[in-house]
Each structure stands twice: as structure tokens, then as C-alpha cells.
Amino acid sequence: MQILVADDHKLVRDGLKPFLQELDPGADILDAATLSEALQAIEGAPNLSLILLDLMMPGMDGLDGLVQIKAKVPNIPVVIVSGYSTRDHVVAAVQSGAAGFIPKTVSGTAMVNALRLVLSGETYLPSSSFFEDPANQGAQPIAPKPAAVPPPFDRLSRREGEILAQLVEGRTNKEIAIALSLQEITIKVHLRNVYRKIGAANRAQAVRIALQSGWIMPPVIN
Template sequence: MRILVADDHKLVRDGLRPFLRELDAQAEIVDASSLDEAIAAIEGAAPCPDLVLLDLMMPGMDGLEGLSRIKSLLPDRPVVIVSGYSSRDHVQAAVQAGAAGFIPKTVGGSAMVNALRLVLSGETYLPSSSFFEPSDSAGAGSHPVGAPPPFDRLSRREGEILAQLIEGRTNKEIAQILSLQEITIKVHLRNVYRKIGAANRAQAVRIALQSGWDIPPVAPVVRSVG
């Protein structure tokens, strides 16, 4: 797999590398810090990138014009916007312009990997409402109250566990974070799968990412030393 990461911040590009290796340990990751560099990387190399991660604010982008230029070169390859700003209008406009997904830079690493896997499977990834900026033109108070079906059937604890699952955490890690027994996590997950119509962990993550469900805040993993 060949992945092009186009972002003008080297810290961001370097920070994405370990997570992209989870998609393919042998992936060739190509950097670009401007639109011109991204285009040169596409035109001057073979094979073409299998996946492009694109920052809308880097030099030369001129908003969605840059995305359109990239898509004209790679009409059949997924281009995913990775941005520090994610108003609902920006997300919708990017998808309408051909983006296969829109990932806020505030998303966790494991959740980003799950989102990219969804994109590589041929789906479109949109962030949940929890990642939209309050400057959203619809107004911060216009978000619907309550979770969308079937997530409105989840208990608070089930929602917390599903959020941890999306972050890629194991049952043991989730149990440690929530101060529960591992068997309790398994029971809750069975209920989650039944309520949202998932057959397994991967399908539960896929359904949650596609739904626009407002993912609850995820606590960090606390690991003991020694």
C-alpha cells in the first residue's frame, strides 16, 4: 500500500506514521507539505497512492480547489481530509467535492485507524456530532437531543464501553479504565451488539462510525509501571 500524507506540519505527518502502519505494516508513506508537493508526488511516482490524507489549510490548497485538483489526478482513489477545523458545512462541502471522509485532528489514533479502514472498504467516513465546532452554521444548540436509533437503546455504561471499543481498546483495558470485571465488559458488549445489530467488535465499530453517533468522551488508558 502507498499512502500520501499531505500536511504542512511535520509533527502531524510524523505523528500519523505509527497509526498508518497499523493499516499495513509494509506501507510506503510519502510526505508532502504543500499542494504542489502533493501533486508532484502523485504525478512523479508509480504506482499512484492507494490513499491520500489531505490537510485543507496547507500552502497552495485554496480551500476545496486543492481537493478538486487531487481528485482529478486520482479519481478512483480515496482522498480523506484530516483537518483541525470541522464545521458541519466544511465536512459536507468536502464530501460533495469528492472526499471519501473527513477526520478531525482531535480524534484518537485508534479511532482514526478504524475510520481509514472504513474508507478503504469503500465507505465514506463522517465525524460524529461531538467533533463539530460550535461555529457550525446550524448553531450549537440545533443538534438533536438524544442519540440516533439504535444507539438510543444503549445504557450510559454500554455507550461508554462502545466508545472505548472504537478507540481500539481490549476488554481488559476497558475493564481497568471503568473499574469493572472483564466478564462484565463481555456481558455489556453482547448487549451492545444485540441492540445495534452487530455480529462482532469490528462490525460494532463500523456501525458506530457510520451512524453519526455522538461518541462519549473517552478516558485515557492508565497503565501501571513495573
Template sequence: MQILVADDHKLVRDGLRPFLQELDPGAEILDAATLGEAIKVIEEKPGIGLVLLDLMMPGMDGLSGLEQIKTRIPETPVVIVSGYSTRDHVVSAVQAGAAGFIPKTVSGTAMVNALRLVLSGEKYLPSSTFFEDPNNQTINPAAAKPTGAPPPFDRLSRREGEILAQLVEGRTNKEIAIALSLQEITIKVHLRNVYRKIGAANRAQAVRIALQSGWVMPEVIN
């Protein structure tokens, strides 16, 4: 698979490479530092399977750059990777054709999980992004595509929610134990309860369910 990373910061482009190779070890990673370069790569390299796009790089005039790219490769998922992830930014990007919106503040593992979701045909957006649907119901766009019964996150205890949030960020049991000042065996017990309550068979499935639902750790979990 060919993946185009369009960002004017070389440090960002280089930093994404190992995570994209984790996504697909055989992936060819293509670079672009401006919208013009991105369009040139797209025209010269037919068959690009995924585009990661920075909205603030040179040549981008708002969302017109995204629209220009989508016009050329309408079937290819374009994911915005940006340091700016306000509700308006996210919703506008989705309306313009973005398949996902990933803040640059997420961990590399969380980004890989989000991109896997996008490549499976889902949308991935920050879980704090909500908007009104035609029936005036507030929905999370990350869960816009049906994924079965809604995960019952309201059944999680406060501690279980904290542990699931750490899990989504890609942390190991040992790292979670250190972060929450708990024993590693305690983390394992809590994770078994999390899996049972949200209907996950294992760690990877728990992360997928959380990402698909757009779940975010609330301030209070009953």
C-alpha cells in the same frame, strides 16, 4: 499500497505513520508539506491508493487543492484530516469529492477504523454532520451508502452507549473500566448486551457498525 500524507506539520506526518502501517504493514508512506509537493508526488508515483489531505497547508486555496488532486487521481480516495471540522467544512469537502473527513482530535485507533471504512468503499464523516437530502430528510452522510438494517442504537442504555463510545475510540476493557469507574467484568457484561442489541458478533464488528452508521453518543439514551 502507497499512501500520501499531505500536511505541512512534520509532527503530524510522523505521528500518522505507525497508524497507517497498522492499516497496511507493507504500505509505502509518502510525504508532502505543500499542495505543490503533493501534486508532484502524485505525478511521479502513479498508483497511490489513499491520500490524507490537510486543507490548511500552503498552496491550498479553499477546496481548489482537493479538486486539483481529484482531477489527477479521480479513483483514489482522498480523506481530509483537519483540525477544522464544522458542518460547512465537512459538507463542502464531500461535495468537492472527499471520500472522508476525519478531525485531528480523534484517536489513532478510531482513525484506522475510519480509513478501513473508506478503503472498503464507504464514506466516513464526523457523526455530528447532517444535511438535507433531495427529499428534505435529514441524513448523516457517513451512512449514505446502504449497510443493511439500521443498527438499533435506541435500544442501548445510557451506560451501554458510554461503553460503545469508548470502544469506538479504541480503548481496551481495562481502560474503559478505569474511565467509567467500573469493574472490568462489568464492562464485559455490558459489551455482550451491546453486541446483542446492535447485531454485532464481536468487538471489531461493533466498531464497524457504529462507524458505518455515523453513530454518536447522544446526550440522553433511553
């Protein structure tokens, strides 16, 4: 497997490599810092399976660079990895051929889960909690738009939904317990209920079901 990481920040490229090797320990990780370098790397990568693309690197000119890349490798999934994400950015990227959009603020484990989903042929979109408000200089999350909770997630209690959201982010039971000020045994009990309600056999399956369904934690309605 060959994976191309196209980002003009070397720190980002190097930081992603350990997580990408979780997808395949023998993966050949290719680097590119500009659009032209990315296009050259694609030409010399016969076993390319995945492309991670930063929309802001030199030569991109918005989504035009994505369109150029998809024209060269229409059957290779391209995932946008960006530090700036609004709903409009995400929708436009997917309409231009992206197989997913991952904010740089997600945990490494959540990113790996999302990339596994993309490699299985699905499209990954971020939770609404990651969308930023341009009017507030990208500093404040936009409240998710009200939407009906899809089955079987409508069977989850508020607490169970909170725990599932933490699970999708790749957190351990101990980390979830600390974040929610609960006992670890309580987290285990809630997770058993979550698995039963959504039809999951284990932790990994619960994450996959949540990602594939596009489920997001609904906002609290006051």
C-alpha cells in the same frame, strides 16, 4: 499500497506513519508539505490507494486544492485530516469529493478504523462531539442536533451507548472502565449486550457497524 500524507507539519506526517502501517505493514508512505508537492507526488505514485490531506497547508486555498487533487485521481479516496472542524467544513469537503473527514483530535486507533472504512468504499464522517464552534474560537463542542437514533442502536441503554462510543474511539475495556468509573467485568457484561443488540459477533464488528451506520452517541436531554 502507497499512501500520501499531505500536511505542512512534519511532526504530523511522522506521527501518522505508525498508524498507517497498521493498514498495511508494507505500505509506502509518501510525504508532501504543500499542494504542489502533493500533486507532484501523485504523478509519481502508480500504486496510490489513499490520500490524507490537510486543508490548511500552503497552496490549498480552501477546498480548491482538494478539487485539483480529485481531478487528477478521481478514483482514489481523499480523506481530510484537520485540526479545525465545523459542520460546514465537513459538508463542504464531502460535497467537493472527500471520502472522509477526520479531526486531528481522534485517537490513532479510531483513525485507523475510520481509514479502513474508507478503503472499503464507505464515507467516514466525525461524531458531532468533534465539531467546533467558530464563535467560541473553536474551543467548545457544539451540542449535536437532535435526531432519531437509528435501529438497532435505539435498543441500547444510555450506558451501553457510552461504552460503544468509547469502543469506537479504540479504547480497551480497562480504559473504558476507568473513564466511566466502572469495574472491568461490568464493561464486559455491557459489551456482550451491545453485541447482541446491534448484531455484532465481536469488538471489531461492533466498531465497523457503528462507523458504517454513521451512529453517534445522542446527547443527554435534560
